[in-house]
Amino acid sequence: MTEEELQQLIDDATFDYTMGEEEDAVRKINAATNAAPKSFAAWHASAEIFLNLKRLDDALHAAEQAHQLNPDDLFINTTLSRIWVGKGDKAQAEKFGAQAKMLGWKDQLKQAPGEDEGLS
Numbered sequence: 001m002t003e004e005e006l007q008q009l010i011d012d013a014t015f016d017y018t019m020g021e022e023e024d025a026v027r028k029i030n031a032a033t034n035a036a037p038k039s040f041a042a043w044h045a046s047a048e049i050f051l052n053l054k055r056l057d058d059a060l061h062a063a064e065q066a067h068q069l070n071p072d073d074l075f076i077n078t079t080l081s082r083i084w085v086g087k088g089d090k091a092q093a094e095k096f097g098a099q100a101k102m103l104g105w106k107d108q109l110k111q112a113p114g115e116d117e118g119l120s
Helices: 003-019 022-035 038-052 056-071 075-089 090-111
Strands: none
Touching: 003 022, 003 038, 022 038, 038 056, 038 075, 056 075, 075 090
């Protein structure tokens, strides 16, 4: 499967979910993660779809797979926090929420202009 085909499958699964076609969405997102088990995008989309379907164990599995692939991603840490909130584990939710905040701050610092810029 090419990257373009994989992205189309992820997009189709997400679209199906938004249109209320939950079974099709699950079938397509599972096909994406099976076809590309090293795809962060597929696992993250899977986590979001399952979270929104209130299938928290499936969402957690998918989010953990995505997190293993890219632990410094702000959005997967936020997703993990939301899953743990849903599962009622405040400590885990706060852990991933704090990680997401730190990653957000780190990103802001990268984008902040340097002190010397514009002072010529």
